[in-house]
Amino acid sequence: NPSPLPGFRPWPAAFAARYRERGYWTGVGLYAELARVAAEHPARTALVCGSRRWTYAQFDQRVRRFAAGLVAMGIVPRDRVVLQLPNIAEFHIACFALFRIGALPVFALPAHRRAEITHFVQHTQARACVIADCEAGFDHRLLMREVMVESPCLQHVIVVGDALDLMPFDAVYGDADQLHGHPMPDAADVAFLQLSGGSTGVPKLIPRTHDDYLYSIRESARICGLTPESIYLCVLPAAHNFPMSSPGAFGVFHAGGCVVLARQPYPAQCFALIAAERVTIAALVPALALAWLESKARNQHDLSSLQLLQIGGAHLAGEVARRIPATFGCALQQVFGMAEGLVNYTRLDDPPERMLETQGRPISEDDEIRIVDDDDRDVAPGTVGHLLVRGPYTIRGYYRADAHNANAFTADGYYRSGDLVLRRDDGYLVVTGRAKDQVNRGGDKIAAEEVEGHLLAHPAVFDAALVAMADAWMGEKSCAFVVPRDAVPGTRELQDFLRGRGIAGFKVPDRIEFVDRLPRTAVGKVDKKALRARIANLLCAPR
Ligand code: J2J
Incomplete structure (x- = not known):
C-alpha cells in the first residue's frame, strides 16, 4: 500500500532507506513474526492467564480465528479498534488478530473513563471497541453505552465476559481457513496507535509502524537476554509501552518464551505467580518495586527463579535501586523509555555503579540524541539539558495533530521528550528532571x-x-x-x-x-x- 495512513507522518525517504539498508526495518509485520515463532516452537507455552494456558500453536490459532471473525464482522485494513482490557489473554489475542488483518488497535488503559475513551473513539473514528464486562468494580459496558450515543462511527462493542446485548468476545471467533488470501499489512504501515503521557489538553496518539516497533522489540529482547526459556510476568497494564515492548510481552513472543499475565500488580498475587510459573523476568515502575520490597509476603514464596527485575517509567531513587538485587537476589536493569520511541537500558554486564546510578543508554547506534538549552543549542558535555531524539523507532509526529507537532518536534524531526538529562562520558544517560508540564x-x-x-x-x-x-x-x-x-x-x-x-x-x-x-x-x-x-x-x- 503506497500511500501512508492519513494523519501519520512517515520518516523522510532518506532515513527510511538508511534504516532498511542497515537491517533495522525488515519488512516483517508483527503478526508475521508471531507466525514465524509459532511455526518454530508450536508446542512451547506462549501465554498463561489464570488457569488457562496456550501453546504457540494454540495461541496462533486463536489469533487467526479471531482475525477471521473480525473480517466477517466487516472490519477492514486500517480500521481503528479501541482496545481497553485488563491483563488477560484476550488482550494479546485481539491485538495480534488486528495486526494480522492490518486493522489498528488503539491502546486505552483500564483506568480510562468516558472522557478519554470518547476522545480515542472520535479522534480515530474507531469502528469497534473491545472491552471487559466489569473490572475492578467498574462496569465498562455502561461506559460504552454512553460512548456509543455520542459516537456514530462506533459499530461494534466486543465484550470479554458477560456481554449482555453487546457482542461476546467468544462469539467473534470464526474459521481460521477463511483468512486464506486476506492480505497481510505492509510493514511500513502504522500497526497501532499508542497512548502518549502528554502535557497538553487532550491525550495524543502515537502511530507506530510494524517495521519500527519490531526493530525495537528484537533489539530489546537481545539486550535483555531473552531466550525460549524466558518466563515474563506481565504486571504493568499490558497496553503500556514498557510491558509491551521493552522487551515486554512482544519481546518474549519474539524470543519464543512464555508470558504470564498478572491481573493485579499486588505483591502477594505476583509472588505466588512467580513461584508457581518459575518466572525469570518482570518489569515494574519504582512505586511497585517499593511495594514489592516492603511486602512481608515475599518470605512465603520461592522467588529464586527470578533473574532480572527491570525498573522504569519514573525516577528510581538510589536507595531503592540498591535494595532490589539485595532483596530479590536477581539483577536490576534500569529502563528509561517513552511510547514515542527511544528506549535506554542499562546492560546486563554493566558494573553495579552504572546499573544503580544511570538510566542506561539507547538501543540503537542510529538513535540520534541531542541535549540542548532553552534555545535549542547543544549544552556542554556532561551538563543537564533538554533531551531531543530521532531515530529508527522514534516517531516523526503524533497522529492527526499538526498544530501540536509543530511544537513537539524540531524542524529537522527531533522529538522533544520534555525530559532533562545529562550524558556521562561513558555515553550513559541520567534523568535529572522534567521540563514538560506533567x-x-x-x-x-x-x-x-x-x-x-x-x-x-x-x-x-x-x-x-x-x-x-x-x-x-x-x-x-x-x-x-x-x-x-x-x-x-x-x-x-x-x-x-x-x-x-x-x-x-x-x-x-x-x-x-x-x-x-x-x-x-x-x-x-x-x-x-x-x-x-x-x-x-x-x-x-x-x-
Ligand atoms: C525517569 N523518568 C522516566 C526513568 C520513563 C520503557 C520504560 C518506560 C516507558 C515509559 C516506556 C523513566 N526515569 N527510568 O515507554 O518502553 C518518564 C520520562 C519519559 C516518560 C515516558 C518504555 N522512564 N520516564 O514510561 O510514554 O519522563 O513510557 O519521557 O509512559 O516517562 O512515559 P511513557
Missing part, C-alpha cells in the same frame, strides 16, 4: 493542562494549576492550586466533579489547595516552580 504519578502520566481544563469547567473555579508534590510511595502525587470565584468549594466536591467529567481516577488531584491568586512569571505564565515549592513547604510543615 505529573508522573507512580508511572501514570498526568498532563497538567488536561486536568486544569476539567477543573475550570466547574462554576466555582476561577483559575487552576496542577503540579507534582513528593510522595513517599508514589514518587509524585498531584496537587491542584485553585482560585475560587467566590465561595470556596469543598475538596471532595471538586474531586467528585472531576470523576463525574469522566476522567481516569489517577488524574483526579490528590490534594487541592485554595488560593487567592496564582503566582505568575515575568511573561505572565503560571509560575509552577513557585507552586511546587509552596506545596513542598506545606508538606514539610506539621499540619
Whole structure:
C-alpha cells in the first residue's frame, strides 16, 4: 500500500532507506513474526492467564480465528479498534488478530473513563471497541453505552465476559481457513496507535509502524537476554509501552518464551505467580518495586527463579535501586523509555555503579540524541539539558495533530521528550528532571493542562494549576492550586466533579489547595516552580 495512513507522518525517504539498508526495518509485520515463532516452537507455552494456558500453536490459532471473525464482522485494513482490557489473554489475542488483518488497535488503559475513551473513539473514528464486562468494580459496558450515543462511527462493542446485548468476545471467533488470501499489512504501515503521557489538553496518539516497533522489540529482547526459556510476568497494564515492548510481552513472543499475565500488580498475587510459573523476568515502575520490597509476603514464596527485575517509567531513587538485587537476589536493569520511541537500558554486564546510578543508554547506534538549552543549542558535555531524539523507532509526529507537532518536534524531526538529562562520558544517560508540564504519578502520566481544563469547567473555579508534590510511595502525587470565584468549594466536591467529567481516577488531584491568586512569571505564565515549592513547604510543615 503506497500511500501512508492519513494523519501519520512517515520518516523522510532518506532515513527510511538508511534504516532498511542497515537491517533495522525488515519488512516483517508483527503478526508475521508471531507466525514465524509459532511455526518454530508450536508446542512451547506462549501465554498463561489464570488457569488457562496456550501453546504457540494454540495461541496462533486463536489469533487467526479471531482475525477471521473480525473480517466477517466487516472490519477492514486500517480500521481503528479501541482496545481497553485488563491483563488477560484476550488482550494479546485481539491485538495480534488486528495486526494480522492490518486493522489498528488503539491502546486505552483500564483506568480510562468516558472522557478519554470518547476522545480515542472520535479522534480515530474507531469502528469497534473491545472491552471487559466489569473490572475492578467498574462496569465498562455502561461506559460504552454512553460512548456509543455520542459516537456514530462506533459499530461494534466486543465484550470479554458477560456481554449482555453487546457482542461476546467468544462469539467473534470464526474459521481460521477463511483468512486464506486476506492480505497481510505492509510493514511500513502504522500497526497501532499508542497512548502518549502528554502535557497538553487532550491525550495524543502515537502511530507506530510494524517495521519500527519490531526493530525495537528484537533489539530489546537481545539486550535483555531473552531466550525460549524466558518466563515474563506481565504486571504493568499490558497496553503500556514498557510491558509491551521493552522487551515486554512482544519481546518474549519474539524470543519464543512464555508470558504470564498478572491481573493485579499486588505483591502477594505476583509472588505466588512467580513461584508457581518459575518466572525469570518482570518489569515494574519504582512505586511497585517499593511495594514489592516492603511486602512481608515475599518470605512465603520461592522467588529464586527470578533473574532480572527491570525498573522504569519514573525516577528510581538510589536507595531503592540498591535494595532490589539485595532483596530479590536477581539483577536490576534500569529502563528509561517513552511510547514515542527511544528506549535506554542499562546492560546486563554493566558494573553495579552504572546499573544503580544511570538510566542506561539507547538501543540503537542510529538513535540520534541531542541535549540542548532553552534555545535549542547543544549544552556542554556532561551538563543537564533538554533531551531531543530521532531515530529508527522514534516517531516523526503524533497522529492527526499538526498544530501540536509543530511544537513537539524540531524542524529537522527531533522529538522533544520534555525530559532533562545529562550524558556521562561513558555515553550513559541520567534523568535529572522534567521540563514538560506533567505529573508522573507512580508511572501514570498526568498532563497538567488536561486536568486544569476539567477543573475550570466547574462554576466555582476561577483559575487552576496542577503540579507534582513528593510522595513517599508514589514518587509524585498531584496537587491542584485553585482560585475560587467566590465561595470556596469543598475538596471532595471538586474531586467528585472531576470523576463525574469522566476522567481516569489517577488524574483526579490528590490534594487541592485554595488560593487567592496564582503566582505568575515575568511573561505572565503560571509560575509552577513557585507552586511546587509552596506545596513542598506545606508538606514539610506539621499540619
Ligand atoms: C525517569 N523518568 C522516566 C526513568 C520513563 C520503557 C520504560 C518506560 C516507558 C515509559 C516506556 C523513566 N526515569 N527510568 O515507554 O518502553 C518518564 C520520562 C519519559 C516518560 C515516558 C518504555 N522512564 N520516564 O514510561 O510514554 O519522563 O513510557 O519521557 O509512559 O516517562 O512515559 P511513557
